[in-house]
Amino acid sequence: MSGGRVANYDVLRLLLALEVLAIHCISVPVLHQFPLPLPPVPAFVALSGFLIPDSWSSSNGWRHFARKRMLRVLPAFVVSLVLVQVLAGSGPLVATLVSYLTLGIVQRLGVNATHNGALWSLALEELLYTSHVLVRLARLWRPRTAMALYGATMIAWLCVRHHGDARIFESGSTYFAANIAWFYKERLMRLPTALLLVIFAGLVAISMSADMSHLRYLATLGPLCVTAVVLAAKLPQLRFPMPDLSYGIYVFHVPILVYLVYYRHVTSMAPKSAATFVLTVALATVSWYALEKRALRYKNPRVAPVTPASPDTSAEG
Numbered sequence: 001m002s003g004g005r006v007a008n009y010d011v012l013r014l015l016l017a018l019e020v021l022a023i024h025c026i027s028v029p030v031l032h033q034f035p036l037p038l039p040p041v042p043a044f045v046a047l048s049g050f051l052i053p054d055s056w057s058s059s060n061g062w063r064h065f066a067r068k069r070m071l072r073v074l075p076a077f078v079v080s081l082v083l084v085q086v087l088a089g090s091g092p093l094v095a096t097l098v099s100y101l102t103l104g105i106v107q108r109l110g111v112n113a114t115h116n117g118a119l120w121s122l123a124l125e126e127l128l129y130t131s132h133v134l135v136r137l138a139r140l141w142r143p144r145t146a147m148a149l150y151g152a153t154m155i156a157w158l159c160v161r162h163h164g165d166a167r168i169f170e171s172g173s174t175y176f177a178a179n180i181a182w183f184y185k186e187r188l189m190r191l192p193t194a195l196l197l198v199i200f201a202g203l204v205a206i207s208m209s210a211d212m213s214h215l216r217y218l219a220t221l222g223p224l225c226v227t228a229v230v231l232a233a234k235l236p237q238l239r240f241p242m243p244d245l246s247y248g249i250y251v252f253h254v255p256i257l258v259y260l261v262y263y264r265h266v267t268s269m270a271p272k273s274a275a276t277f278v279l280t281v282a283l284a285t286v287s288w289y290a291l292e293k294r295a296l297r298y299k300n301p302r303v304a305p306v307t308p309a310s311p312d313t314s315a316e317g
Contacts, residue, residue, distance in 0.1 A: 006232065006233045006237070007237045007238040007239075007241075007242075008232040008233065008235060008237050008238055009047060009051070009229075009232055009233075010238070010242055010244055010246070011232070011238055011242075012043075012047065012228070012229070012232045013044070013047065013244070013246035013247075014242075014244075014245060014246045014249075016038070016040040016043050016044050016246065017040070017245070017246040017247070017249040017250045018249065019038075019040045020040045020041070020118065020249075020250060020253070021249060021253045021257075021276065021277065021280065022273070023040070024118075024253065024254060024257055025257060025269070025272060025273040025276055026269070037204050037208070038204075038224070038225070038228055039221065039225075041121050041167070041171050042170060042171045042173075042174040042221055042225055043174070043225045043228060043229075044121065044125075044171075044250075045121070045124070045125060045128070045171040045172070045174050045175045045178075045225075046174035046175060046177065046178040046222070046225035046226060046228075046229055047178070047225075047229055048125055048128070048129075048175060048178075049128070049174065049175035049176060049177070049178030049179050049182070050178040050179075050181060050182055050185075050226070050229050052128075052129060052132055053132070053141075053179065053182045054182075055068060055069075056132060056133075056136055060301075062133050062136070062137060064300075064301065065133065066133070067299060067301070068299040069126075069129055071295045071296055071298060071299050072247075072292070072295075072296065072299075073122065073126070073247075074295075075287070075291040075292050075295045076247055076248050076251050076252070076284075076287050076291065076292055077119075077122065077251060079251075079252070079283075079287055079291065080116055080119070080251040080252055080255065081093060081096065081097070081116075083116075083252060083255045083256075083283075084096050084115045084116055084255050087115070087255055087256075087258075087259040087263070088115050088255070088258070088259065088263075091111065091112030092112055092113060092114070092115040093115070094112070095108035095112050095113055095114045095115065096114050096115050096116045096117075096119065098114070099114040099116075099117050099119065099120060100116075100119040100120060100122065100123050101123065102120075103120045103123050103124055103127075103168050104117055104119075104120025104121075104123075104164075104167075104168075105164070105165055105168075115254070115255050115258050116251070116254045116255050116258075117254060118250060118251065118253070118254045119251065120168075121171065122251070124168060124171060124172065125175075128172065128175050131149070142183075143180060143183045143184075146176050146179035146180045146182075146183065147176075147180055149176040149179070150173060150176035150177055150179070150180060150222065153169045153172040153173040153176060154169075154173055154218060154219075156169040156172075157169035157170055157173060157218055158215070161213050161218075162213055166213075170218060170221065173218065173221065173222050174221060174222050174225045174226075176222075177221075177222025177223065177225065177226050178222075178225065178226050178229060181226045181229070181230070185230075188230050189230065189233065189234065191230075191234075193231070193234045193235065196227055196230060196231050196234060197231065199223075199227055200224070200227045200228065200231060203220045203223055203224040203227060204224065206220045207220045207221060207224055243285065243288045243289070243293075244288060244292070244293075245281065245284040245285060245288055247284075247292070248280075248283065248284025248285075248287045248288055248292070249280055249281065249284045252280050252283050252284055252287070253276060253280040256276055256279050256280050256283070257272070257276045260272055260275055260276060
């Protein structure tokens with residue numbers, strides 16, 4: 001795993017983004033939570049928790065780290081806000097921003113409803129990235145710190161597990177579980193793939209047999225997501241390059257879906273899902289090639305070439 005990009009992580013992200021899209025197409029107009037083999041948002045956050053420490057290690061300080069994060073997140077995020085404005089107007093745009101800034105706790109309804117509630121998880125990830133910066137700057141980055149943060153999110157989840165806010169701590173817990181795994185990744189990568197598959201299947205069975213509000217679900221969620229991340233690195237890797245459409249799919253699909261359902265009255269399952277998929281993938285593809293991929297070219301600051309110093313002749317003679 002060391003020293004190179006894991007191609008399967010792009011595949012995992014794409015599958016998770018498409019899973020979110022499918023869940024929302026099935027659940028609109030009311031978004032229900034229900035157990036899944038791999039809950040997509042917690043798995044997304046866990047993948048970040050596993051990769052962010054390496055991103056920091058390859059950064060030239062916190063400013064460079066922040067620069068890389070902003071260049072990856074901002075272009076498609078801004079386009080998603082423009083999309084809400086174009087499709088629905090300024091009222092829904094303000095409601096969407098309020099939802100984003102409150103991590104999805106405030107969801108407006110009615111005429112000026114939130115039109116992209118999926119953005120709450122982006123705000124959560126940005127808070128988690130900030131926590132990583134603070135821990136690094138304080139020189140507290142060690143296994144016991146990650147374990148303490150993991151325990152804190154579990155306790156917080158227990159306190160609010162019957163409320164919608166629980167998903168914040170649910171996903172936060174998988175981030176810190178992946179932080180813990182990062183410290184032991186070399187050992188994890190040496191585990192037999194067959195054993196990891198058995199562990200993954202067992203954790204899926206336990207997770208799906210537990211109620212979403214049950215402690216057994218949360219206790220297995222972090223290990224489940226971490227096992228999926230490790231398996232993605234261990235399994236045979238994708239052999240051809242693929243565009244990273246997952247982020248675009250995630251941030252664009254809700255405004256498109258809401259527009260089709262509430263403004264164009266496309267409510268039948270098959271037409272709604274097909275139209276959302278086609279339009280979202282098309283926009284995500286344009287966004288990747290026209291904006292996101294180009295923005296990533298600037299993630300590393302340019303270093304001015306060093307010109308050889310001319311010989312010092314001031315003391316000659």
